Every structure is written in structure tokens, then in C-alpha cells.
Amino acid sequence: MRLINLTPGKGGRLLLGALPFVVLALAYLVGSALRLADNPGDKLLPSLGAMGRMIEVMAFTPDKRTGAYLLWTDTAASLFRLWSGLAIATVIALVIGLLNGVLPVMRALLAPFVAFLSMVPPLALLPVLFIVLGLGEVSKIALIVIGVAPILTRDLALTAAALPREQIVKAETLSASSWLIAWRVVLPQVMPRLIDSLRLQLGPAFLFLIAAEAISAEGGLGYRIFLVRRYLSMDIIFPYVVWITVLAVAMDLALRLLRRRLYPWAEPEGRA
Amino acid sequence: MTALTIQNLWKEYGPQVVLESVSLTIAPRAFVALVGPSGCGKTTFLRMLLGQEQPTRGTIVMDGAPLPREPGPDRGVVYQRYSVFPHLTALQNVMIGPEMRAARLAGRLWGKARKGLADDAATLLHEVGLAGAEDKFPAQLSGGMQQRLALAQTLMMRPKLLLLDEPFGALDPGIRAEIHALMRRLWHEHPMTVVMVTHDMREAFALATRVIAFDRPRQRPEERERYGATITNDIALWPPRVAGRQTIYDADIPAGDEDLSRFAIQPGPPRPDQGALR
Known part of the structure; x- marks a missing residue:
């Protein structure tokens, strides 16, 4: 039988999917054990036990100086910035993207400008943001908005403009x-794509967040990683990286479920 | 009762002449079928009736007034594809027109007004043979059912002029015969004039009161660009088919009956064993 016709069953899929995770974990454990056997003071690949102790310290022990549980305060600070940025970017994308996609006059006015803006490398603007908006929350949220909004906007405008012309005429x-064409015909049909687009932008949003926090912050997941980097504390950095990844995966999953719940007609097989 | 008068209509795209000197008067309640080879401008002509495109020269007059320069609720349309909204259920698709006409800001109705409209919509869905499919999305309906839905959606607006752009071209022959029967009935029962573009001659003569053929009189390659298509044949059916009245064509199909199984060919006697021939 040809390889192309070989389809794993449900159990097989689960097993195959888990395999890379198991391989990665094993490789880490072996590497860590070998290095620690050579040098018990090695900091590069700490043992699971060492990481467990640091998780205990960061997540479940109050900080000596502030009395806060650092992992949770860091998470709250970061998620507030991330979600504020994504929410503002989504609103901007909806308004400008819809105007752009529905009205030819607005498209002529805005499309070249948005296309130009979306090519500005956001990180290059970070110093400007810090100088103009200060070192507080605003500049970090602004960086996420500047990084994510243009791409969401262009994607939304393209999706809106790609709706068959027949549908617009039919609505007329x-x-x-x-207004009613935008509200009842175009908006509901671009929403599933907007959610997908937002899912794809989660990665870049985290990148901008951590970059901003690394340079100047008083808390946050990125701030913590770059703080403990000075002490080569891989036993804190690794759990933090895993935690950020878990957060991103959970958001991605939540958006996917939201899309399926709200827009059943847009599922690939067309099944409701 | 909508009459159309088209006078000396031309349509050009840059140097390319698509249609030239088309003059035509369409009587109220007529069912006109436009036929012709592909690329002869029949869909362009329909788009001009719809208001989606403007003629380069000439005038279109509907009921004594020049045709508005954009599509509107007095002219309904059903396309071969993309006629219904994929994000609305069958019932919502039929309700959206009156909803948008009544609520100019929200585009939705609530309470009693909504209930009344939903009842009307369900009645019409029943009439086009979609009872029971109210809560299905178009993707869950077959091609024939989607076109029935598109007809219902359009008829909710009570258009004076119904424009059909190869509406049944993508359907299987069996399904097509059923929907033809439905189309005939709808034309009899709803006070509208119909213009249908089709490439199927049989369909044209099966439905229309008048069949108009578009073609290019000049076919040489160097002429094709500068000479457009025009009306080459204009055939009124005889004996005439009249809207809302039984004629010879309907004699054997009682109004409201679209069950065509009676006309099916009965299975013949079983064939002799094929194996013996091999």
C-alpha cells in the first residue's frame, strides 16, 4: 500500500501526535542528566526537580519584598497589556477594514496608507513610543496595536472585498x-476570518509584548525572563516559556471554539 | 404591471463594442427569455436592466420613468450562484429583505413584527417546496433547493421585474424540470414581468412567452472587436402563453401541481440475459 493512502486511526493519531512531545522531554532529561553528572552546579539544563522548586517559589510562595505571588502578578500584568492591545487592534481593524472593504471611495483614500503603515517595522518604533508615551502601560499596549492592527485591517479589507459582487447587488x-450592506451582509461574513486572523496574530502580539517588557517594565512575564537572565536562572526561564506557550495555545483554542460556536455556517465542511 | 421600453441601447467597454442598437419593448407580465452564444452580451444586457451597469448610449424606460442608476427593490434578481447569503438560515434569508426595508438602522425586527414576518416567510418557503428546511444554512441545501430559496428571497420583496441570470443552468435535468414547473407557477401567481438569460433553448421555450436571440451579425476576427451583438431573432410563442391564465401549455399540468412523476417513462420488460452475448 502506498504511504499516501495510509491513514492513522483515532488512537494512532493521538499516539503520533504525542510522540514529538515525548521525544523532546526525553532529550531534555537525558541532556540534563548528562550535564549534571559532569558538573552538579550546571545551570544551563536544570533538572526537573530544580525547576519544580523554582515553580513552587514563583507561583506559590509570597515574594519576600512585596508579598506578591510573582508568577500570577506577572501573568496578570502581561495579559492585561496583551488583551488591551489585541482588543484595540480588533476595533481599529473592524472599523477601518470594513470601510476599506465596502466603500470604493474609502478604499481609494485609505488602502495605500494602510498598506504603507503595515510595512513599518513596529519594533523600530519602540524607542519613539517610550519617549512620546512614557515608560508606563500605554507605550507597551501601543506597540502591540501598531504591530497587529495594520495586518488585521488589511486582511479584513481583503476578505470583505473578496465577497462575490453578486451578494452586494442582491442586497441592494x-x-x-x-450601512445595512456593511452591517447585515459583510460584517457577519468577515467575522470568522477576523477570528482566524486574530489567532494568527497571537504569536506576533506576544513577541511585541515581551520585547516591550524586556526593555522597561516593573512586572510581566517578559520582564521576569529578562530579569533572571542575569543570574542564568534557566530553572525560572524554562517554566516561564512553557507557561507563555500554554497561555497562547489556550487563547488560540478559545478563539477556535468561539468561532465554531458563533459562526457554525463557516466551518470548513459546511456542517452546522 | 411593468412594461419596459429599451431604445437604441449600446454598451461599449473602451474600444470593444458589446451590444449595439438594441431596441425592444417588453409587455407587462411578459416572460422573456434571452438566448445566444456565450459572450454575446446577454448577461451585460441583464445587468443594465438591473442597474448594475449603465448603457453607453440609449435609454431604458420602466413604467414611463427612466430606470434608476443603481439596483433597487423594484427589480429582483436570481443568479446561477451566490444568490443567497451563506451566513443566514433559509428562513433568515427570506426575511432579510423586508427586515432591512422596515428597520433602516438595525436591519432587524423584534417582537410582533418579527413574528408576523416569520410566518409570511415560512408560508413562502412552503410554497416553493422548502417546508422543513427553515433552519438550514444554504451550504446544507442541494443546488436546486438553494435556487428555490433564492426565488423565495426575491419574491418576498414583490418585485415588479424579476431578472434571472442562468438560474437553473447548474442543475441536473430532473431537478431542472421540477423547478421549471415551480417557476411557471410563480410567474402565473405573482404579478411580475420576468426576463431570463439562458443558454438552454429548451428551457427558453418551456417557460417564456417570447424568446429573443442575441448574436453578432459580423463574425470575422477583425470585426468582432468593433461590432457588437444585437437582436437577431424575436419569437413570440404561438399559441401565446398568458400569465395567470390556463393555456394549451398548462392543459396537462393543473396549476399548483409540480409532481412530474406521472410523466416518467415506465420501466420496460427485463432484458434478455446479457451474458449469452459475450
Whole structure:
């Protein structure tokens, strides 16, 4: 039988999916054990026990100086910045993207400008943001917005403009105004794509967040990683990286479920 | 009762002449079928009736007034594809027109008004043979059912002029015969004039009161660009088919009956054993 016709069953899929994770964990354990056997003071690949102790310290022991549980305060600070940035970017994308995608006049006015803006490397603007908006929350949220909004906007405008012309004409014969076409015909049909687009932008959003926190912050997941980097504390950095990844995966999953719940007609097989 | 008068209509795209000197008067309640080879401008002509495109020269007059320059609720349309909204259920698809006409800001109705409209919509869905499919999305409906839905959606607006752009071209022959029967009935029962573009001659003569053929009189390659298509044949059916009245064509199909199984060919006697021939 050809390889192309070989389809794993449910159990087989689960097993195959788990395999890379197991391999990675094993490789780490072996590497860590070998290095620690050579040099018990090695900091590069700490043992699981060492990481467990640091997780205990960061997540479940109050900080000696502030009395806060650092992992949770860091997570809260970072998620506040990330979600504020994504929310503002989504609103901007909805307004400008829809205007752009629905009205040819607005497209002529805005599309070249948005295309230009989306090419500005956001990280290059970071110093400007810190100088103009200060070192507080605003500049970090602004960086996420600047990084994510143009791409969301362009994607939304493209999706809106790609709707068949027949649908727009059809809506006109059903007495729709320009506003009603945007509200009842275009908006509901671009929403699933907006959610997918947001999912794809989670990675870049985290990148901008951590970059901003690394340079100047008083708390946050990125701030902590770059703080303990000075002490080569891989036993804190590794759990933090895993935690950030878990957060991102959970958000991705939540958005996927939201899309399926709200827009059942947009599922690939067309099944509701 | 909508009459159309088209006078000396031309459509050009840059140097390319698509249609030239088309003059035509369409009587109220007519069912006109436009036929012709592909690329002869029949869909362009339909788009001009719809208001989606403007003629380069000439005038279109509907009921004594020049045609508005954009599509509107007095002219309904059903395309071969993309006629219904994929994000709305069948019932919502039929309700959206009146909803948008009544609520100019929200585009939705609530409470009693919504209930009344939903009842009307369900009645119409029943009429086009979609009872029971109210809560299905278009992707869950077959091609024939989607076109029935598109007809219902359009008829909710009570258009004066119904424009059909190869609406049944993508359907299987069996399904097509059923939907033809439905189309005939809808034309009889709803006070509208119909213009249908089709490439299927049989369909044209099966439905229309008048069949108009578009073609290019000049076919040489160097002429094709500068000479457009025009009306080459204009055939009124005889004996005439009249809207809302039984004629010879309907004699054997009682109004409201679209069950065509009676006309099916009965299975013949079983064949002799094929194995013996091999």
C-alpha cells in the first residue's frame, strides 16, 4: 500500500501526535542528566526537580519584598497589556477594514496608507513610543496595536472585498442601504476570518509584548525572563516559556471554539 | 404591471463594442427569455436592466420613468450562484429583505413584527417546496433547493421585474424540470414581468412567452472587436402563453401541481440475459 493512502486511526493519531512531545522531554532529561553528572552546579539544563522548586517559589510562595505571588502578578500584568492591545487592534481593524472593504471611495483614500503603515517595522518604533508615551502601560499596549492592527485591517479589507459582487447587488435589490450592506451582509461574513486572523496574530502580539517588557517594565512575564537572565536562572526561564506557550495555545483554542460556536455556517465542511 | 421600453441601447467597454442598437419593448407580465452564444452580451444586457451597469448610449424606460442608476427593490434578481447569503438560515434569508426595508438602522425586527414576518416567510418557503428546511444554512441545501430559496428571497420583496441570470443552468435535468414547473407557477401567481438569460433553448421555450436571440451579425476576427451583438431573432410563442391564465401549455399540468412523476417513462420488460452475448 502506498504511504499516501495510509491513514492513522483515532488512537494512532493521538499516539503520533504525542510522540514529538515525548521525544523532546526525553532529550531534555537525558541532556540534563548528562550535564549534571559532569558538573552538579550546571545551570544551563536544570533538572526537573530544580525547576519544580523554582515553580513552587514563583507561583506559590509570597515574594519576600512585596508579598506578591510573582508568577500570577506577572501573568496578570502581561495579559492585561496583551488583551488591551489585541482588543484595540480588533476595533481599529473592524472599523477601518470594513470601510476599506465596502466603500470604493474609502478604499481609494485609505488602502495605500494602510498598506504603507503595515510595512513599518513596529519594533523600530519602540524607542519613539517610550519617549512620546512614557515608560508606563500605554507605550507597551501601543506597540502591540501598531504591530497587529495594520495586518488585521488589511486582511479584513481583503476578505470583505473578496465577497462575490453578486451578494452586494442582491442586497441592494433587497432594499439594503450602504450601512445595512456593511452591517447585515459583510460584517457577519468577515467575522470568522477576523477570528482566524486574530489567532494568527497571537504569536506576533506576544513577541511585541515581551520585547516591550524586556526593555522597561516593573512586572510581566517578559520582564521576569529578562530579569533572571542575569543570574542564568534557566530553572525560572524554562517554566516561564512553557507557561507563555500554554497561555497562547489556550487563547488560540478559545478563539477556535468561539468561532465554531458563533459562526457554525463557516466551518470548513459546511456542517452546522 | 411593468412594461419596459429599451431604445437604441449600446454598451461599449473602451474600444470593444458589446451590444449595439438594441431596441425592444417588453409587455407587462411578459416572460422573456434571452438566448445566444456565450459572450454575446446577454448577461451585460441583464445587468443594465438591473442597474448594475449603465448603457453607453440609449435609454431604458420602466413604467414611463427612466430606470434608476443603481439596483433597487423594484427589480429582483436570481443568479446561477451566490444568490443567497451563506451566513443566514433559509428562513433568515427570506426575511432579510423586508427586515432591512422596515428597520433602516438595525436591519432587524423584534417582537410582533418579527413574528408576523416569520410566518409570511415560512408560508413562502412552503410554497416553493422548502417546508422543513427553515433552519438550514444554504451550504446544507442541494443546488436546486438553494435556487428555490433564492426565488423565495426575491419574491418576498414583490418585485415588479424579476431578472434571472442562468438560474437553473447548474442543475441536473430532473431537478431542472421540477423547478421549471415551480417557476411557471410563480410567474402565473405573482404579478411580475420576468426576463431570463439562458443558454438552454429548451428551457427558453418551456417557460417564456417570447424568446429573443442575441448574436453578432459580423463574425470575422477583425470585426468582432468593433461590432457588437444585437437582436437577431424575436419569437413570440404561438399559441401565446398568458400569465395567470390556463393555456394549451398548462392543459396537462393543473396549476399548483409540480409532481412530474406521472410523466416518467415506465420501466420496460427485463432484458434478455446479457451474458449469452459475450
